[in-house]
Amino acid sequence: MTAQIAPDPAPDENSVAPSSGPSAPAIELVNAARWYGNVVAVNDVSFSLGPGVTGLLGPNGAGKTTLLHMLAGFLAPSAGKVTVLGRSPHRDPSVYRQIGLVPEREAVYPFLTGLDYVRFNARLQGLPNAEVASRDAIHRVGLDDAMDRAIGTYSKGMRQRAKVAGALVHDPQILLLDEPFNGMDPRQRLAMMDLLGQMAAAGRTILFSSHILEEVERVGTEILVMVAGRLAASGDYRAIRALMTDRPHTITIRSSDDRRLATALMADPAVFAVELEKDMLSVRTAHLSTFRRLIAGASRSAGVRLFEVVSTDESLESVFDYLVRR
Amino acid sequence: MTLTRSVAAVPLVIQVTLRQLLGRRRTILLLLLAAVPVLLSIVFWAAGHASVHDFAVSVLDAVGVTLLLPIVAVLFGTAAFGAEIEDGTIVYLLAKPISRWAIVVAKLVGAAGMTALLTVASVFVSGAIVLAPLGEDGAAATRAFVAAMIVGSICYVSVFLVVSLFTRRALLIGLAYVLIWEGALSNLLPGIANLSIRQYSVGVANAFWQMTPEEARLSPSTALPLAVVVVVVALVIATWRLMRFELPGGSD
Numbered sequence: 001m002t003a004q005i006a007p008d009p010a011p012d013e014n015s016v017a018p019s020s021g022p023s024a025p026a027i028e029l030v031n032a033a034r035w036y037g038n039v040v041a042v043n044d045v046s047f048s049l050g051p052g053v054t055g056l057l058g059p060n061g062a063g064k065t066t067l068l069h070m071l072a073g074f075l076a077p078s079a080g081k082v083t084v085l086g087r088s089p090h091r092d093p094s095v096y097r098q099i100g101l102v103p104e105r106e107a108v109y110p111f112l113t114g115l116d117y118v119r120f121n122a123r124l125q126g127l128p129n130a131e132v133a134s135r136d137a138i139h140r141v142g143l144d145d146a147m148d149r150a151i152g153t154y155s156k157g158m159r160q161r162a163k164v165a166g167a168l169v170h171d172p173q174i175l176l177l178d179e180p181f182n183g184m185d186p187r188q189r190l191a192m193m194d195l196l197g198q199m200a201a202a203g204r205t206i207l208f209s210s211h212i213l214e215e216v217e218r219v220g221t222e223i224l225v226m227v228a229g230r231l232a233a234s235g236d237y238r239a240i241r242a243l244m245t246d247r248p249h250t251i252t253i254r255s256s257d258d259r260r261l262a263t264a265l266m267a268d269p270a271v272f273a274v275e276l277e278k279d280m281l282s283v284r285t286a287h288l289s290t291f292r293r294l295i296a297g298a299s300r301s302a303g304v305r306l307f308e309v310v311s312t313d314e315s316l317e318s319v320f321d322y323l324v325r326r
Numbered sequence: 327m328t329l330t331r332s333v334a335a336v337p338l339v340i341q342v343t344l345r346q347l348l349g350r351r352r353t354i355l356l357l358l359l360a361a362v363p364v365l366l367s368i369v370f371w372a373a374g375h376a377s378v379h380d381f382a383v384s385v386l387d388a389v390g391v392t393l394l395l396p397i398v399a400v401l402f403g404t405a406a407f408g409a410e411i412e413d414g415t416i417v418y419l420l421a422k423p424i425s426r427w428a429i430v431v432a433k434l435v436g437a438a439g440m441t442a443l444l445t446v447a448s449v450f451v452s453g454a455i456v457l458a459p460l461g462e463d464g465a466a467a468t469r470a471f472v473a474a475m476i477v478g479s480i481c482y483v484s485v486f487l488v489v490s491l492f493t494r495r496a497l498l499i500g501l502a503y504v505l506i507w508e509g510a511l512s513n514l515l516p517g518i519a520n521l522s523i524r525q526y527s528v529g530v531a532n533a534f535w536q537m538t539p540e541e542a543r544l545s546p547s548t549a550l551p552l553a554v555v556v557v558v559v560a561l562v563i564a565t566w567r568l569m570r571f572e573l574p575g576g577s578d
Contacts, residue, residue, distance in 0.1 A: 072421065074573040091569055097423045103573075105414035111345045123338050124422040126331040166418065 005233040005240055005323070024086055025050050026174055026205035027071060032080035034066050041066040043229040044080070049207060053200040055216030056209040057320055058226035064209040065104055067226065068178050071207070072101045084174060097125065100167035104178035104209075106159055110152030114143050114162045117151055121166040137169040142191055156183025164192065168199070175199065177208035181215050193219045213320055225323045232323040240319050248272050248284040250312050251291065255281065256305040264302040268294050280308075332428035339419060339429055343436030346409060347402055356398055360448040363390050367452040378463045381456050383541060386471040390449055391527050395478045396508065399441045400500035403486025406437040408496055417573060426568040430561055434484055442479035446472050463535075470535035478527035481553045484560035485523065491567040519543035526553040 025048035034042040042063040058064050069075040070082050073089030073096075082088060089095045108117060118137050122130035138147045141161040146154065151162055160183050168175060175196075181189050196219055200206050207224075210216050216223060223240070225232040233240045255261050258281040262274045265283060270290045275282040285291040288311065299306050366385045370376040410416035419429050453468030490496035508524045519525040525542070529549025532542040544552070 069573050072573075074417070074420070074571075076572070093420075093425065094423050096421050099421070101417065101421045103414060103417045105417075107413040107415050108418075109342060109346065109415055112342070120338060120342065121418065121422075124335050124419070124424060126328070126334065126423070 004235055026085055027207065028081075028083045029067075029070075030081040032070065032077045032082050034063075034070055034075055035078050040229050042070065042077075042226075045226075045229075045231045046080075047224060047231060047234050049205055051200065051203045051205050052222060053196050053206045053208070053220035054222040054224060055219060056207055056224045056226065057211065057213070057216055058209075059211060059324060061228075062226040063229040064226055065178055066229075068101075068176050068207070068209060072099060072176055097170065098173040100170065100172035100175045102160075102163045102167045102175075102177040102180050104182075106156065106183075108151045108159050108162055108166075111150060113148050113150055114138060114154070114158075114165070115147040117162055118147075118165045118169050122169045125170040127170055133169050133171075134165075137165040140168070140195055141165045142188070157185055157188050160184055161188065161192070164195075173204060175204060175206045175208075177206070179210060180208050181210065181212065189215065190218075223319075225320060227324055233319070237319045240323075248286050249288045249291070251283045251285065251288075251295075252308075252310050252312055253281040253283060253295070253306065254279065254308040255299065256307070257302070260302050261299060261304045264298040264304075265294070268298070270294055329425075331423065332425040335422070335424040335428050336432045336435070339432030340436045340439075343406055343433055344440065347405055347437065347440055352401060352405070356401060356444055359394055359397060360444045363394060363448045363452045364455070367455040370456045376456055376460075378457060378460050378467050382467040382471065382535070383537075385452060385456075386449055386467070387528060387531075387537075387541065390445065390452070390471060391474050391478060391524060391531075392509070394448060395441070395445050395475055395527065396482055396504040396524070397501075398444055399438075399479055399482030400486050400497060400504060402437040402441050403483035404490045404496040404500055406433040406483070406487055406490070408490040408494070411490070412494070416571075420568075420571065427561070427565045430487070430564040430568060433487055434480070434561065434564075437487065438480045438483040441483055442476050445475040445479060449475055466535040470531035470533070473534055474527040474531035477530045477550070477553050478523060481523045481526055481556050484557045484564075488560045488564045488567070491564055491571070516543060520548075520552065523553070523556065525549065526556070 027049040029048070030046050032042060032045050033040065045063075045067065056064050056067065066075060070077055071084060071089065073084070073092060076090045082090070084095055085098055087095065089099070109120075112120065115134060115138055119130055119134040122134045122137075127133045135147075138144060141164050143158065143161050143165060146158055151159060154162065160180060164177070164180060167177070177196075181192060184192060193215070196206050196208065200220070208219070217237075221236045221238060223237045224234045253261065258276055258279075262276055262281055265271050266274050270285050270287055271294075272284040272286065274284075283291070295306070295309060363385055366389060367381075370381055370385065407416070410419070449468065449471045453464070453471070457464030457468050486496060486500045489499055493499065507518075508522050512518050512522045512524065525544050526549045528537065528542040529544035530546055530553065531537070532544075532549070533546035
């Protein structure tokens with residue numbers, strides 16, 4: 001997926017061309033839209049995904065769940081095209097052999113034990129050895145100790161893990177997860193993130209929605225950002241940050257002589273502003289790569305030793321904040 | 327998607343449906359309802375002068391077929407899909423590579439089976455208390471109303487399954503159908519017997535035990551085919567609807 005930022009919202013101008021890969025994408029949306037009466041939930045969204053983990057970010061009401069339900073075949077696009085493994089998932093139950101879905105809603109059959117539930121999924125998938133696959137899935141989500149307890153007695157985090165086990169028991173090519181980390185404690189979250197990473201490394205295509213930026217940042221770097229039904233950006237969030245040229249990068253520097261270094265940097269047109277703070281220098285520049293080359297030469301010619309150079313706003317939070325507020 | 331996988335899914339979905347339907351409150355309520363004909367039977371038995379006809383018409387038909395059967399059927403029939411749609415667990419069935427007809431058939435078998443079990447048990451116990459001592463006529467009346475309960479269970483539940491796939495107010499609509507259409511209008515307008523599941527049920531009962539034309543307005547040869555048509559049409563519509571079932575977008 002190539003990093004892209006959609007232009008500022010304007011009718012018919014915000015679509016992002018699908019990236020082209022060496023093979024057919026596992027998931028592809030072309031100008032896909034979904035509306036309910038006069039309410040537009042997803043508007044003219046295009047992207048494609050191959051193997052790996054991608055975070056689907058957006059504030060509440062951005063259209064994340066609608067998008068996932070379209071991919072899972074539970075909503076037909078009102079316009080455009082949605083394909084999963086090269087075909088439309090809508091009204092085609094056979095596609096679920098290759099899709100695992102973890103819905104946002106918490107409810108799982110409360111009267112089944114965790115193992116019963118996963119086994120139920122395995123048998124409906126027609127797995128030849130449902131028992132072994134079920135126990136393996138339970139083990140992968142770390143529910144071994146609770147697998148014989150009724151799901152009705154589970155905590156929210158345990159229910160989430162049971163849902164994930166049920167979704168991956170048939171080893172699907174594509175895993176769609178809607179807010180999968182909800183209710184998990186930090187240890188469980190880390191374990192689940194590891195699991196998703198392992199599946200991605202094994203060639204699976206994983207798309208998960210979240211509004212918690214830390215989660216997305218920890219699992220991977222590829223993101224899709226939905227804002228008000230539109231795809232605001234897609235790709236590696238660090239590359240997206242680099243494309244945000246209308247917002248200068250802020251870099252903090254610690255050196256052996258901040259004042260002398262400030263004077264040297266101010267002479268370069270790539271630098272917008274330099275601010276001397278208590279024991280560091282804060283620099284704003286439009287072009288991070290140019291600045292990286294500049295700082296090396298400037299410090300050398302000024303005879304200043306660099307102790308630390310940190311870009312303070314390259315985090316996913318910064319990218320997300322920028323895209324949502326734009 | 328193979329036929330084998332879809333067929334194999336039916337018993338699995340039936341099992342889950344049964345466990346879902348047998349929630350404690352619903353079960354207690356329905357057991358109490360099923361006990362009503364039995365209690366009335368005890369009253370008849372204690373009074374000691376019941377005829378087969380009086381008991382069959384005033385308890386098995388008026389209470390069993392007219393009230394108990396449709397109420398049990400509406401509660402099970404609308405809950406089979408309704409509860410799963412309400413709490414969102416329907417997604418765990420739909421996100422599977424199985425034909426939609428298999429899910430519909432499983433829900434029908436589960437809900438109609440429970441309805442039939444409860445209503446047949448009620449008729450059977452009631453019949454054993456009052457009708458068994460009254461000879462072959464009593465046994466024939468019991469068989470007749472057992473058949474009515476079985477046919478009525480399948481027919482009512484298949485219709486209520488369909489309604490629950492179109493609206494979240496299926497229970498209300500089902501009760502309105504039972505009370506207004508079948509309870510009031512069918513008595514006032516005899517012509518609508520062809521559109522009354524109650525009449526299909528007693529029409530089938532008529533094959534085992536003779537009723538008057540006022541009590542059973544349809545002959546068995548009319549009632550049974552109509553009942554079959556209703557079930558088949560309901561299964562087709564339910565499958566069609568489930569294939570087009572959409573999950574809402576949610577808050578995100």
